[in-house]
Each structure stands twice: as C-alpha cells, then as structure tokens.
Amino acid sequence: MPSTPPGSEPRWLDHDEMAAWRGFVTASNLLNRRLERQLKEDSGLSHTQYEILVHLSAAPAGSLRMTELAEKLVTSKSGLTYQVTQLERMGLVGRRSCPSDVRGVFAELTDEGREALRQAAPGHVALVRELLIDVLTREQLAVLAAGLGEVSARLRLDDGA
Amino acid sequence: MPSTPPGSEPRWLDHDEMAAWRGFVTASNLLNRRLERQLKEDSGLSHTQYEILVHLSAAPAGSLRMTELAEKLVTSKSGLTYQVTQLERMGLVGRRSCPSDVRGVFAELTDEGREALRQAAPGHVALVRELLIDVLTREQLAVLAAGLGEVSARLRLDDGA
DNA sequence: ACACCTTCGTTCGAATTTGAACAACAGGAG
C-alpha cells in the first residue's frame, strides 16, 4: 500500500507540526554528536558501545542473547556482531554459547565491563542531564516520555509484523 | 570543568527522567531506521541526501554555502562534501564558486533536484505523519516543539563557543 | 523419519561518517 494515494495532494505539515519534527531531528543529531564526543574522550567508548554495556548490565545475569540485544539497541544484527567483537577485544564483554540452543550466543558483561560502565556512567548521565533533562520541566518530561513511548511502541509493533 | 565533581555521587535519572531519555533514544533510532528504508526504496535517496535537498529548497536561491549547510544539517563538513559529491553525480545538486570569497562553494539545487524532491516529499511526509505527528496530540506536539526547540538552541550555543 | 519454513549469528562487500591534516585564502593589527 502506497503511503499516499497517487493523485491526491498529501497533507503537508503545518507550522507547529514542522516545528516539532525539526526540533526532534535537530535535537537528536546535536545530542548524539555531543554524547559521542564526550564518551569517546572520557571513556574511550562509542555511544553504541556504552549502550551495549548498559543493556547488559540491566539484564538478569549481565548477559543477553545477541538477537534480543540487537532489538533493545535498535540496531542491525551484523552491526551488533561487529561491536560485540570490539568490546570483546577490549575485555569488557564475553561470548558464551547457549545451552538450550546451539546456534544461540550470549553476550556477557565481564567484571572489567562492569567497572568500565561504572566509570563511564557518571560523566555520561551528567551530560544527558545538562543537555536534555534539566533543560525541560517536569511536565515536559512527562509528556515526552508518554508521547515518545507511544511512538516507540507503535514502531516496534509493525516492525515485527 | 569536569561534568561531575570527583568524589560526589552523581544525580542519577529517576524513573520518569529515564523513561523520557529512553523514549527519546529509542524513538529516534526506530524512526531513522524506518525513514531511511522508505526513502531509499521509494526514491533512491538516503535521509541525509533528502535533508540536503530540503534545506537547499528552502534557501533563497536554492543554494547555500557548504559550511552553512553543514551546520543546518548538523553534520561534519567532510561528511557534507561526500554527500554533495554523490548528489552531484546524480545530477540533483551542482557546485558554484562564491563571487565574494574564492574559497567559498555554493551547493545549488538543480531542476532535477527540485523534481526529485517534489517526487520524494509526499511519501516521506506521509510516513513522518503516520509514525510521529499523527500519533501525538496537538498539546504533545506543542510541548515537543517547545522543549526540543529549547534543547537544540542551547546545544547550538555552546557548540559555537 | 521426512520435507519445509523459520530463526540464529556471522561474514562479506559497499556505502557512509568522522576527525585530523592540509592548502588556499580572508581579515585585521601593527
């Protein structure tokens, strides 16, 4: 099904809608840029690598299946394979084979990985706070969480469909 | 100045703050993924290339200085050089030297570029609408625009500083 | 047991992105 019926004039974005969309895109790019730089300089980690450590750290045994981790990160499987290999070389993450499924692979946080995360987290969180969280009011944060949560949920749905 | 005074416990994100931050990151990644796929399939353009066309189209003479364009796009200068070259090969953008500054280069939208944008825009806008704009209420959009606008503005400030 | 379709993670090649280094020029201060 085409996103727009051919022949009919599409509904363009009005001023407010455009402002929201541009704001989202711009803020996203600027934030990523900043966080990337800060993490790389202070901890030698890319934002992607940091996020891998975060998700593993939050998981039951500090380990997650590759596919599950890729979904949480919203990245491609091949991209994750690459980054896990990098983290493995740094000694921050290890691979374990899954007992119940020969094909399965667990990415597992090492002690060094936990330590690296413990060391990187404060600076990262402080910057997220400074650039985003503390700039917004409580109400704005609530709306953002609710709205973007809904957006994400819907995106995840027909992504699997 | 260190982001966090060494020795003091950093202010972690509480539940709501974390929800807002995760929602932002996740929605951003999922959206980019989708838009990238749609644009590439329907128009053979990457999201970056599409945005270049949009910004040029909105500019006075359909042309902008490389540096200015890079800032609007929130990308590196070298990255822009690469993409403009790609668009030039496709015939959608041309380069013109600046009269008042020998070093300067204008990226200029060609007629084909305008046509390509005219053709790509409806599908892109429709998807942005479906995935983000139409998911949110008028109030949520207003809050998002105001909040992320402020965030972007601040980020742009000490980026130049 | 068999065929069939799905899932798992990796590998591969191509495209993209970035920061640093660079050469050429602009714009003043002296």
Added chain:
DNA sequence: CTCCTGTTGTTCAAATTCGAACGAAGGTGT
C-alpha cells in the same frame, strides 16, 4: 605592505553501519 590568526572546503585513513547471502539448527506437520 606584512605577519598572524581564523576560515573554507577537501582529502585521507580509519571506524562504523547496513543489507543480503550464508551455513547451521530449531520446530512443525505429515
């Protein structure tokens, strides 16, 4: 004019990203 500092766009090597293709298993129905 001359030196000095900042800007402009490009080039370069390195890192990262993605999708498609792949081999190897899992799981199901017959």
